[in-house]
Amino acid sequence: MPEHEAQYEAQVDVAVVGAGLAGLVCAQRLRQAGLRVILLEKSRGLGGRLATRRLAGTCADHGVRCLEVQGALTALLIPKLVEQNLLQPWLTQLTVVEAGQARSAHRACHSAINGLTAVAKWLAADLEIWSGQRLQQIAQAGTRWQLTLEAQNSAAQPPLLASAVVMAIPAPQALTLLEPLAAQLPDLIQAIQEVEFAPCLTVIASYTASAELPPPAVQFLDDANLAWISLESSKGRDPQIPTLIVQSSSAFAVQHLESNDLKSADGLLLHQAVAALNLPRWLEQPAELQVHRWRYGFVSQPLAAQYLSQSKPLPLVCAGDWCGGSNIEAALASGLAAAAETIRLLERSAEPLLEVSSAEFSSLLEQIAQP
Ligand SMILES: Cc1cc2nc3c(=O)[nH]c(=O)nc-3n(C[C@H](O)[C@H](O)[C@H](O)COP(=O)(O)OP(=O)(O)OC[C@H]3O[C@@H](n4cnc5c(N)ncnc54)[C@H](O)[C@@H]3O)c2cc1C
Numbered sequence: 001m002p003e004h005e006a007q008y009e010a011q012v013d014v015a016v017v018g019a020g021l022a023g024l025v026c027a028q029r030l031r032q033a034g035l036r037v038i039l040l041e042k043s044r045g046l047g048g049r050l051a052t053r054r055l056a057g058t059c060a061d062h063g064v065r066c067l068e069v070q071g072a073l074t075a076l077l078i079p080k081l082v083e084q085n086l087l088q089p090w091l092t093q094l095t096v097v098e099a100g101q102a103r104s105a106h107r108a109c110h111s112a113i114n115g116l117t118a119v120a121k122w123l124a125a126d127l128e129i130w131s132g133q134r135l136q137q138i139a140q141a142g143t144r145w146q147l148t149l150e151a152q153n154s155a156a157q158p159p160l161l162a163s164a165v166v167m168a169i170p171a172p173q174a175l176t177l178l179e180p181l182a183a184q185l186p187d188l189i190q191a192i193q194e195v196e197f198a199p200c201l202t203v204i205a206s207y208t209a210s211a212e213l214p215p216p217a218v219q220f221l222d223d224a225n226l227a228w229i230s231l232e233s234s235k236g237r238d239p240q241i242p243t244l245i246v247q248s249s250s251a252f253a254v255q256h257l258e259s260n261d262l263k264s265a266d267g268l269l270l271h272q273a274v275a276a277l278n279l280p281r282w283l284e285q286p287a288e289l290q291v292h293r294w295r296y297g298f299v300s301q302p303l304a305a306q307y308l309s310q311s312k313p314l315p316l317v318c319a320g321d322w323c324g325g326s327n328i329e330a331a332l333a334s335g336l337a338a339a340a341e342t343i344r345l346l347e348r349s350a351e352p353l354l355e356v357s358s359a360e361f362s363s364l365l366e367q368i369a370q371p
Helices: 021-032 072-083 117-123 171-181 186-193 250-256 262-276 328-346 358-369
Strands: 010-017 037-041 052-055 058-061 088-098 101-111 129-131 133-141 144-151 160-167 196-206 218-221 226-231 243-248 288-301 308-310 316-318
Touching: 010 021, 010 144, 010 328, 021 037, 021 117, 021 160, 021 328, 021 358, 037 133, 037 160, 052 196, 052 288, 058 196, 058 243, 072 101, 072 328, 072 358, 133 171, 160 171, 160 328, 171 186, 171 288, 186 308, 186 316, 196 250, 196 262, 226 262, 243 250, 243 262, 250 262, 250 288, 262 288, 308 328, 316 328, 328 358
Parallel strands: 010 037, 010 160, 037 129, 088 218, 160 316
Antiparallel strands: 052 058, 088 101, 133 144, 144 160, 196 243, 196 288, 218 226, 226 243, 308 316
């Protein structure tokens, strides 16, 4: 080992940044290909925007509300998770309110009794994960990337060396980290700059009153401030603790995101939700009221490609839902494609990347499921 590398605690083939769905499947695919992979995650928990908030006696999914078949990959993932007893059907009556008119329909959704982060934990099996470690800086150190990390509530890790890096984080966050390398990565930076995200605010309200709540499981609203409302306690959780999620529109979030007084924004959203759905007024006085800011909530302008990559100065790949879409299916497809591209770059293969098949995803899920 060259002397200047001796101070580094870990040297890996690939550092995957971001333990959302894209990063998790990417890291699994790379690990199953025999590479040494470390998955870096700035939060303590896994799953990114697939997120569950623990509340007194219950929980609420304040990110992804449920899993639905959106394409070939979710069509494979959902039955596998049902087989593992992690998901169950959530018979949702989806009501769409448009121009004051309500239309109801049943949709085949799946939820998890103890919260959807169970899905991320399952996908994380056998991965080496450094959670609570934010990637602060990435720079070239000879033939490797050097990653400087900022630890939360623990001793900082020494920098990490990796032969390749996959950035599986929202485009604006990737841009901040990669901008210092703009001279070496001009095309990649330009492509990331074209991607746009919209924010949203999520209000989580729980009650101790044991009354049954009247609204159907999910209501989508045609409203300037509100996007949808979901009755979390209908996901097979303790009905004695009714819990509502109220999701703001992106326009409302843009107005209130930087506010120091989110309490008034969450109270306003809850008040409007109760009024819009004609719900009992006591719902405006929850036992617990929390709000989550999603600065990068939804992709409003995605890239056409499933990943971005450069081989020089060193292998670097970008992935996430914003590569090719804006939902879970896109995040999974991008994570898989990014893994295949990383392998191609490490092998210095001149062959263009073939489309990743759903059979590969199926075999990846089989391997995770094996005890
Ligand atoms: C409120 C809400 C509801 C949604 N509902 C649905 C739904 O019902 N159906 C659907 O299909 N989609 C839904 N989506 C979209 C869905 O959540 C995303 O498409 C998908 O989860 C994106 O996964 P990802 O892995 O690309 O990114 P993310 O989930 O954002 O993962 C990125 C990860 O990177 C980490 N990270 C960022 N910067 C750093 C850093 N510097 N160092 C280390 N780690 C870092 C983050 O903490 C995060 O864990 C919803 C989104 C929101 C916000």
